Amino acid sequence: MIAAILSKPARYAIVSLLASTVVTASPGLAGDIAVRDALGREVVIADTSRTLSIGGAITEVLVALGLEQRITGIDSTSTYPPTAVKDKPNVGYLRQLSAEGVIGLNPTLILAMDSAGPKQTMQAIESAKIPLVLIPEKLTEQGLLDKIRLIGHAMNADASANCLATAVAEDFDQLRQLRAKIDRPLRVMFVMSLVNGQAMAAGRNTAANEIIELSGGVNAIDGYDGYKSINDEAIVAAKPDAVLTIRRSRDTFEADAFYAHPGFALTPAAKNRVFVAMDGLYLLGFGPRTPAAARDVAATLYPQLASQAGDFKPKAASAVCRP
């Protein structure tokens, strides 16, 4: 709220500044691009030279499309690829953006996940008349391909985006073939955090749920939506064969914490010591690396598939889709 108030003078300054650039760019020229964003609004984009990327997956796509020169700033969830993001100005966490911080970078286009916020900041950005494209977060294969094409279209890089989307689609095909070799899907529980013995596990309609299914597993929790505190006895009743979590720093220690937990200790996962910890953005980001992340999970869950998983060379990583 304070940010919104403070930014008022800044907003006027930027608006007048933009007004002058708009005159020179004169709207309606052939160079303008119209995209329909997550809210169904039509956003007209005239200039992509200073693009602010709010969301780890968006940044990854932009870099894969060879557009890192046009990224004028990122948010704190944009951690990959490290070489491309380390020198970019950072506007903070995507749900706690400050209007002044965002507008102060003088972006000509903002690409943001539709979860970006807070509301006041988004309103301030809109009233500053900076083109803002909210990218829908659909946690499906098709949703990911659409996301890549939408970002590409907004950046006037449709050809590169089609190239990347094709590569990612091929990776999903390879992943599908890998999944077909799984005879008995494992029950996997994704645990967001384990604080003071209290576990928070992913239910349906979560990125974690999708990644479990993409890697040929079954989410052990189907009793609720989203990430919630789970009952210790329900952990036992869910009978997970494996625990999947986000890597912090020392994996072995985390694994021990799970095996020592009264609920997890009684599960097949603890008996067989199947524990997978991965980088958060890689695992849950739903960017171009998602098929590779699912492959890595599958290779750990199903050791018999490890050699075939090794043959799976993600095309998205090597595809040359730069203009």
Next chain:
Amino acid sequence: MTVMEIGRRRVARSFRPRSGVTLAVLLVLLLICLALALTVGAAGIPLSRLPAALGLLPAADAGPMAARDQMVLWSIRLPRILTAAIVGSLLAASGALMQGLFRNPLADPALVGVSSGGAFAAASSIVLLDHALGDNLRFLQDHLLPVAAFAGSLVTTIALYRIASRAGRTSIALFLLAGLAIAAIANAGIGVLVYLADDRQLRDITFWMMGSLSGANWAKASSTALVLLIALAVFVKVARHLDLLVLGESEAFHTGVDVERLKRLSIVLVSLMTGVAVSVCGVIGFVGIVVPHLLRLLIGPSHRLLLPASACLGAVMLVAADTVARTIVAPAEMPIGILTAAIGAPFFLVILLRQRKLVGL
């Protein structure tokens, strides 16, 4: 005129229940509550399989599910129920003790910022663990949060005590007011942490602040039990002195009570009890204020009966609330603090309204 004094007068001219009978009734109530809690849970052990799960049947008659039932019961459900009972005792008894000490029926460890101090330290540890500094403390991971919560409560209480005491005398009014200020500071600190936290830490802090007995185990049950035993032993020593304190500090002093020593002992004990409870299960409000209040109306204000009876009824209340919390939205879990506040706060309001005329408000 405080509620306690009214209670005293009312009880003085009416039937005063014998302490043995009252405690026996409360203990039976507690046993019934524990038995009911034992029979429900997300892993579902029907009554027919309960004897086998408890190990009361010989292995041959136990049935195919006995091994799993036994593990769920002994390593999850039983320690959790016992922890709930002990934490409930600690919360209610520390409330009763603090109210006796302050001669104010509204005193509560949560009110004077002891819980908030503990909560702030715990929230710090959640955010800290994800930072570079946290990597060096990672060996402490399992213990950092409870230790931080306890240390936070203790530091808050000591700071309060320092502020409130001058030249060997402790001002209770200053203690209460400084407590309100410290609670506000701690809450501001929690606000800063909430602002700094990312999505996952935010969920962790919010859920933790609402309290939960999830992750209770035998180690937690036994360490809290030890604190409860210490507290009960101290109660025997201080109960009569607290009764005399109702007369006023100088009056109590003239009847031979070492008032300053009584205050010190009580404050350390309250912070120990609250700190341990907060460290085990987060912030659970209203048990410490409702239970002693209710009991004072039922059995009168004598601390010799009030302190152990509060411990008993607090256990009953928390075991019941936890049973609801862990079953009502299974397989997920409802934070218990929501339940105690939802039941306790309106109840507290009703007591206040009924007493309004009597307390002169």
